Amino acid sequence: MTPEPDSSKPTQPQSNVTLESLNGADGKVAGKDGAVVATDIPEMIVPAKSPIQQTAQPTNRIWKANPIALLLASLALMILGLVINNPWLGVSGAIISLLLSLLIIWPFARSVMDDLLPSPLRGQFLAALGILAATLGLLKYLGVYLRLTKWAKQIQWDAVGSLAEWFGALGQIFIAVLAVYIAWQQYVISRDLTLEQNRLTSQQNILTQQQTIDAYFQGVSDLALDDEGLLEDWPQERAFSEGRTAAILGSVDAAGKAKVLRFLSQSRLLTPLKRDRRLGRPILNGDGGYEEDRAYGVRVIDLGVMLAGADLTGTDLRWTELSEANLIRANLSRCDLVKANFARCILYEANLSYSDFKGVRLFYGKAENATPRSRTEYPDYKTGLHTGAVIESANFTGVERLDDEQRYYCCAWGGEQTRATIPGGCEGIPNKLGR
CATH class of the missing domain: 1.20.5 (Single alpha-helices involved in coiled-coils or other helix-helix interfaces)
Known part of the structure; x- marks a missing residue:
């Protein structure tokens, strides 16, 4: 039998207070049911620091x-x-x-390492070093280094030196080829820059020329017209207009010359107009224009020898008035000459090859009766005598849309050299020029 406890002695309750709960700042502990119980525990029961701990802090500070x-x-x-x-x-x-x-x-050093190698990358960096070290170690234990050493001892270094010289020579050749390539690229770039500069210069020249031509148009209009818009007939105005025309035709290219000629032709400044012999003014024809007088009319601008030897290649000369103009040795190849008037024009040794001759007037009257101009005889615009163009030694190779009357006149009055260039030949047409 086990002795029963003496119930007369009071039993001391088991305390749930621990050292950790005593360290709380508020002096509260938890009971059995989890409730917080306030305790009045004196501060003196908190264990004090040992003398060793009290002296350790100053030492670390030092x-x-x-x-x-x-x-x-x-x-x-x-x-x-x-x-x-x-x-x-x-x-x-x-x-x-x-x-x-x-x-x-x-x-x-640690701060520098943190900046250069952040913590997320340190593991990868160490892993890379580990891979390198492990690879080198495995090569060592597998005998790779020993085999490389034996292989290096067997190499004939004299042959290797000769091979190195060959490689050096090849390197020099490669450097030379590279230098040639660089020089070629520089040439290509320089050429492209030059072409671009020439293109810009050409565009600038075209703009400058167009401005010059526009100024000429305005100047001639101001000289030739009075305040009422009628043509003047004073010799001084005509002289100034001819001077400006000669200057502009001598300073522009073929396209500029063609623009000037079309402007003067459409403005009827090159057409011989009938004039009042007392007042000296052009006479109106009653249809809103000026009356034309081929035999005795006066032109506002007489081209004369302004176009002698001129280069008009490939230009547009449709409906231009070039009668009695001196076009000796002029180049009119590949021009559009539709409805152009070359009556009494001097085309001696002119180049008319591959031009469009549709409707071109070379004479007045019929082709059988027409003759070239004469220095001493007056032209007869009814019969055609002395109204034709001088076409001796002219080149008609490849002329397009040459009609029968034009071909007859060119074969009759062009001479042997001209007849040899007439499209379709001159068979059956007499050589009236005789040479």
Whole structure:
């Protein structure tokens, strides 16, 4: 039988208070049911710090506050060992200086490492180093280095030197080829820049020429017309107009010449107009224009020899008035000459090859009766005598849309050299020029 506890002695209740609960700032503990119970525990039961713990903190402060002083002391110790030739002092001072220096520089080195290699990348970096080290170790244990050493000893280095010379020669050849390629690229770039500069210059010249032609148009209009818009007939105005025309035809290209000729032709400034012999003014024809007088009319602008030897290649000369103009040795090849008037024009040795001759007037009257102009005889515009163009030695090779009357006149009055260039030949047409 087990003795029963003495119920007369009061039992002490088991306390749930622990040391961790005593460290709370509010002095409260938890009961059996989890409720917080306030306790009045005196502060004196909290264990105090030991003397060793109280003295440890100042020592750490001294260590953290004076690393430089310790480093200087260790350096002084090392220097002293060097002076008195004591290796123990020198080595001890050097080791302590090294450790202190590493301890001082470690925070800076760590911050630099954090900047250069953030923490997420450190593992990958270490893994890469591990792969490299493991690969080198495996090659070592597999005998790869030994085999490479044996293979290197078997190589004939004289042959390798000769091979190196060959490679050097090939390198020099490659450098030369590369230099040639670079020079070629520079030439191509320079050529492209030159072409672009020429294109821009050409465009600028075209714009300048067009401005010059526009100024000429305005100037001639101001000279030839009075305040009422009628043509003037004063000799001075005509002389100024002819002077401006001669200047502009001598300073523009073929396309500019064609523009000037079309403007003067459509403005009827090249057409001989009938005039009042007393007042000297052109006579209106009653249909809103000026009356034409081929035999005795006066032109506002007489081209004369302005176009002698001119280059009009490939230009548009449709409906232009070129009668009695001197076009000796002029180049009119590949021109559009539809409805152009060349009556009494001098086309001696002119080049008319591959031009469009549809409706071109070379004479008045019928082709059988028409004759070239004469220096002494007046033209007869009814019969055609002395109204034709002088076409001796002219080149009609490849002329397009040459009708029968034009071909008859050219064969009859062109001479042997001209007859040889007439499209379709001159069979059955007499050579009236006789040479």
